[in-house]
Amino acid sequence: MHGGEFPVKHPFIIYLLNVNVTINCMKSLPPTITLNQLSKEDSEFLYKLVEKGGPEPSEYQEFTAIVNNLEDQELEYFRDAIKDSLNENTLIGHGYVKPFGYPGDFTIIHNIYKLHVNPDVRYSNWDRFFQDQAGAHAVRNRKDYFLRRCADVEKQEGDVKRVLILGSGPATDVNEYLRKNPNSKIKFDLIDFDQHAIDFAKNQNRQFNDVIEYFKINVLRFKPYQWYDLIWSAGLFDYFKDKHFIYMISKYYKYLASGGEFIIGNFSHSNPTRRLMEVLSDWYLVHRSKYDLVRMALEAEASEEQVEVDMEELGVNLFLRIKAA
Numbered sequence: 001m002h003g004g005e006f007p008v009k010h011p012f013i014i015y016l017l018n019v020n021v022t023i024n025c026m027k028s029l030p031p032t033i034t035l036n037q038l039s040k041e042d043s044e045f046l047y048k049l050v051e052k053g054g055p056e057p058s059e060y061q062e063f064t065a066i067v068n069n070l071e072d073q074e075l076e077y078f079r080d081a082i083k084d085s086l087n088e089n090t091l092i093g094h095g096y097v098k099p100f101g102y103p104g105d106f107t108i109i110h111n112i113y114k115l116h117v118n119p120d121v122r123y124s125n126w127d128r129f130f131q132d133q134a135g136a137h138a139v140r141n142r143k144d145y146f147l148r149r150c151a152d153v154e155k156q157e158g159d160v161k162r163v164l165i166l167g168s169g170p171a172t173d174v175n176e177y178l179r180k181n182p183n184s185k186i187k188f189d190l191i192d193f194d195q196h197a198i199d200f201a202k203n204q205n206r207q208f209n210d211v212i213e214y215f216k217i218n219v220l221r222f223k224p225y226q227w228y229d230l231i232w233s234a235g236l237f238d239y240f241k242d243k244h245f246i247y248m249i250s251k252y253y254k255y256l257a258s259g260g261e262f263i264i265g266n267f268s269h270s271n272p273t274r275r276l277m278e279v280l281s282d283w284y285l286v287h288r289s290k291y292d293l294v295r296m297a298l299e300a301e302a303s304e305e306q307v308e309v310d311m312e313e314l315g316v317n318l319f320l321r322i323k324a325a
C-alpha cells in the first residue's frame, strides 16, 4: 500500500460485500485496526429501531444484549447503523455529539432529572429507553440523596449553614431543595468551569440567587475563602484519575467546618448501563468500588473513623463521606 492511502470503504458498502476491513493507517505498518461488521440480523434490527424512533419496551432486552456484547471493532458499524438517531434530538445522541465539548454536560443532566422525552415520535422511544436505564435512575436517586444531606445540614444548630458544590452543572438539585425549603438557612457556593452551565443555573435559580454564589473556575484551581458544613460533588470525580481524586480530597477537606462533611459521588463497578453509555454516547467514566473510595480517602490522610461509603437505592452511585476531623 502507498503512503497516505486509506482503503476504508463506507461501512454500508462493506456490509454488502460481506467482508472485514483492514485499515493500515501509516506507511510503516502496524498499527492495523480491524473493523468487524455487524451480523445481518443485528443490522436489520437496528435499522428497524431507527425507523420507529428507538426500541419499544419489548425490544429493550434484545437491544441491550447487542450493545453489551459489542466488540470495540464493531463500534463503527454499530454507530453507523443508528446514525440517524445519534444527534441532538435524542439523549443518547446528545451524549454522543457533546455540543459543549465534554460528556455529562448540564443539559443532559437536567434532562435526566426532568425525565425529558422528545415529543417528536422519530426520537421518543430512544429517550424513554435512556430514561429507563439504571444509570439514569441512579442520577435521579443521587439528587434525592443530596436533598436528604441538605436537610441534615438544615437541622444543625446555627443561623447560617454553607454548602459548596464542586461541578454544579445545571444546579437543578439546588433548585429543587430551595423550592421545597423557601426559608432555608443554607447559602450555596457553586463552582463550574462551563459558563453555559453557570448561565443556565443562574437563570433557573433567579428567584434564589440571593443565597447562591457562582464561581466560574476549574475546581482544581478554586481557593475557598470560608468553611463549609457540606462540600458536595456528584458527576465530577468519576472523570478524575486517582491522583486528581486524592489531590481534590486533600485540597478541599481542610475547608470543612467543625461537624462538616465532604461527600463525593462516583459510579460503581455495578453500573449495568456502563457499556450502553460507552457504546451509544461515547461516554466513559472511571467506575470505582467502595474499597477504591476508602483507599483514596485514606491516602489523602483522612482517618478510618472519618470515612464511610453510602450508595443510592440501586447501588450504582456510591457516595464517599469524609467527616471533618
Ligand SMILES: C[S@@+](CC[C@H](N)C(=O)[O-])C[C@H]1O[C@@H](n2cnc3c(N)ncnc32)[C@H](O)[C@@H]1O
Pocket (backbone or CB within 6 Å): 103, 104, 105, 106, 109, 166, 167, 168, 169, 170, 171, 172, 173, 191, 192, 193, 194, 197, 217, 218, 219, 220, 233, 234, 235, 236
Ligand atoms: C455531570 S455534571 C454534574 C452536575 C451536578 N453536580 C449534578 O450532579 O447535577 C458535571 C459538571 O461538572 C463541570 N466540570 C467538569 N470538570 C470540571 C472542573 N475541572 N472544574 C469545574 N467544573 C467542572 C461540568 O462543566 C459539568 O457542569
